[in-house]
Amino acid sequence: MxxxxxxxxxxxxxxxxxxxxxxxxxxxxxxxxxxxxxxxxxxxxxxxxxxxxxxxxxxxxxxxxxxxxxxxxxxxxxxxxxxxxxxxxxxxxxxxxxxxxxxxxxxxxxxxxxxxxxxxxxxxxxxxxxxxxxxxxxxxxxxxxxxxxxxxxxxxxxxxxxxxxxxxxxxxxxxxxxxxxxxxxxxxxxxxxxxxxxxxxxxxxxxxxxxxxxxxxxxxxxxxxxxxxxxxxxxxxxxxxxxxxxxxxxxxxxxxxxxxxxxxxxxxxxxxxxxxxxxxxxxxxxxxxxxxxxxxxxxxxxxxxxxxxxxxxxxxHNLLPNVRPNSDTVLVTIFDKNCQRESIRFSNQLRAAGIRVLCYPEAVKLQKQLRFADKSGVRYVIIMGPEEIAKGQFAIKDLELSTQTMIDKIAAASEIKRILAQES
RNA sequence: GUGGCUGUAGCUCAAUGGCAGAGCGCUUGACUGUGGAUCAAGAAGUUGUGGGUUCGAGCCCCAUCAGCCACCCCA
Incomplete structure (x- = not known):
């Protein structure tokens, strides 16, 4: 340009x-x-x-x-x-x-x-x-x-x-x-x-x-x-x-x-x-x-x-701090257009508990959202498709360890806080 | 203010005065609900800008702008 x-x-x-x-x-x-x-x-x-x-x-x-x-x-x-x-x-x-x-x-x-x-x-x-x-x-x-x-x-x-x-x-x-x-x-x-x-x-x-x-x-x-x-x-x-x-x-x-x-x-x-x-x-x-x-x-x-x-x-002298911009931020993905409202609602639920949340702004391929998360420095990603929403349990993926577990919607905020606290 | 070096794709850089190129990055796919690795394909440029020389200029000349470096100065 x-x-x-x-x-x-x-x-x-x-x-x-x-x-x-x-x-x-x-x-x-x-x-x-x-x-x-x-x-x-x-x-x-x-x-x-x-x-x-x-x-x-x-x-x-x-x-x-x-x-x-x-x-x-x-x-x-x-x-x-x-x-x-x-x-x-x-x-x-x-x-x-x-x-x-x-x-x-x-x-x-x-x-x-x-x-x-x-x-x-x-x-x-x-x-x-x-x-x-x-x-x-x-x-x-x-x-x-x-x-x-x-x-x-x-x-x-x-x-x-x-x-x-x-x-x-x-x-x-x-x-x-x-x-x-x-x-x-x-x-x-x-x-x-x-x-x-x-x-x-x-x-x-x-x-x-x-x-x-x-x-x-x-x-x-x-x-x-x-x-x-x-x-x-x-x-x-x-x-x-x-x-x-x-x-x-x-x-x-x-x-x-x-x-x-x-x-x-x-x-x-x-x-x-x-x-x-x-x-x-x-x-x-x-x-x-x-x-x-x-x-x-x-x-x-x-x-x-x-x-x-x-x-x-x-x-x-190599003394400038290492910049990891979003290490304490969670990314909430949008599975598809129908799930977007639920993702937005959940994002705000987490924010209300004081967690920094990036909510992906459009319903594009999960692949793209994860790629974005990775390049942003975000470590934890929430994945919530129709199955998860129906069960009231969302997947939280750790991009650093490549592991994924389910967390209960109700207890999600405190659970995520616990995970974030562990890291640091 | 004075002098030197350099400006080519988003970035780092190639290209004897004769077709504009590579690596990285980017986009897409391999992968129908999952990032980094690999592979494949693709997009990408008025060569900083304006003049000049030349049959022909990214390349030579002049000007200008910008960056870097030194001088000057240092709050």
Whole structure:
């Protein structure tokens, strides 16, 4: 069949099978979030462009967001991230909220980017934030949530790790090698690239930024100093806490993690696959979440995790759930047109008892109905022809064992429930 | 935004510039009240789209759209 209108570039169709996986992921996220006492919230999917212009970097919004004028001429943006909306929601009720807030959200985001592996234009993202606390223990809590999530989906510390750094530490190190503050951004970008470029190209890049040979050498020393975290009281305390929680194995100090976002001011972290280096989630500590949207400065820590890369990583470790759509569903066949009413009646009798029932919608050959059941993943099929209906006893066939027994119409519901319960 | 690779049946892929093909799937039957296996038959296509070169284009050229991959960027 010819599809004349293609899907929008970079979008995904969630056919039922994939939808089950998406739901499964959502449930994992929900259960971890709630386990830590976080409350779910949701922000609008569309926002005025000004909200983003206020902070997240002008380029980001202008070039990588879906923006369109509404009928009144205002520029509306499909939200490319949640933090500005969160900041607004907090600022609007700043004085009446009960701090520290622990909020989480899972929903769709849009980015006008060129699609490639692990990157679509429409994605789902888990956002979780602890707002109104400035302690290392708060930072540690978010990191331990990452670890708890990884653990809950079946990943191990040998497959993924959470790399942690402290921007404050990096800034003081940069002062030590006399990098001027206005070059902070550029140097963070340079740090970000230390593993992506060959060393001489990387040095060249550093020189272009105006760094001296000795500064570049100093920077390299910093980036290879695995013990540098001991200079950061924050990191020391965070690692202690993670140790107590038995999550220390998931975490490692990495001076190369700085994150791109300007609003991070302290601890930053990134959850990534050990092989391949694909980043699954990222977050950090910020000192002034709401100041840019008109509130009083409020510190917090949070992270975001996209569903696309998460699914790729889970898939590559064979951790996506096996989808068996109708394993707990019974199919009631229609023997012929004359028996259809009885089948419909019986189906509803079972449903009234809480059993999931697929009633075949037309009186076609039994062969076809059984074939449908088999391909649907249904295990038990009810067969009720004139003889069975006359006797008040229906056949229940187990497609997995290829066995068939008779059950009494009256006791059918409880009998089927018993059979279904046995299976699981 | 920049670059590379790829678009042929529902899916995965063949076809030296010369008749449009296979496997899987699908439909039907072998099986008159029973799924998976086997066997047989059948349906299935304007070769992504639009131009061009050529006696002749799935194949070569240009454009465009889409997918994949890398860069860029990373919320």
């Amino acid at each position: 010819k599809v004349t209108i293609p899907a929008v570039k970079g979008t995904r169709d969630f056919y039922p099978e994939l939808m089950q996986v998406r739901k499964w992921l959502y449930q994992k996220i929900q259960s971890i979030s709630e386990l830590y006492g976080y409350q779910e919230y949701e922000a609008p999917f569309i926002e005025r462009i000004d909200l983003y212009a206020a902070k997240s970097g002008e380029e980001l919004v202008k070039e990588q967001a879906f923006v369109f004028p509404d009928r009144g001429g205002d520029l509306i943006t499909l939200r490319p991230e949640l933090t500005p909306s969160l900041a607004r929601m907090v600022a609007q009720k700043q004085t009446e909220l009960n701090y520290p807030l622990r909020w989480w959200s899972y929903g769709p985001f849009w980015r006008y980017e060129r699609p490639q592996k692990g990157r679509t234009r429409e994605l789902f993202q888990w956002n979780i934030d602890l707002i109104g606390s400035n302690s290392p223990a708060s930072d540690a809590e978010l990191i331990s949530i990452c670890a708890a999530f990884f653990e809950a989906v079946g990943l191990t510390p040998s497959q993924v790790c959470i790399r942690v750094n402290d921007r404050g530490l990096m800034e003081s190190e940069m002062r030590r090698i006399e990098v001027p503050p206005e070059q902070k951004r550029d140097v963070f970008r340079l740090i970000d690239r230390v593993n992506k470029l060959p060393e001489d190209a990387w040095r060249q890049y550093g020189i272009q930024l105006g760094l001296s040979q000795s500064q570049i050498g100093g920077l390299l020393d910093i980036l290879h100093d695995k013990m540098l975290w001991q200079q950061s009281p924050n990191l020391v305390e965070i690692f202690e806490i993670l140790e107590i929680e038995n999550y220390r194995d998931w975490v490692e100090f990495d001076p190369r993690i700085v994150r791109g976002l300007d609003y991070y001011t302290g601890v930053v972290f990134e959850g990534m696959e050990r092989t391949g280096g694909r980043s699954v989630l990222g977050g950090g500590h910020y000192d002034n979440l709401v100041a840019d949207v008109g509130g009083e400065p409020l510190a917090g820590v949070g992270f975001a995790m996209g569903d696309v890369m998460t699914m790729i990583v889970l898939e590559s």
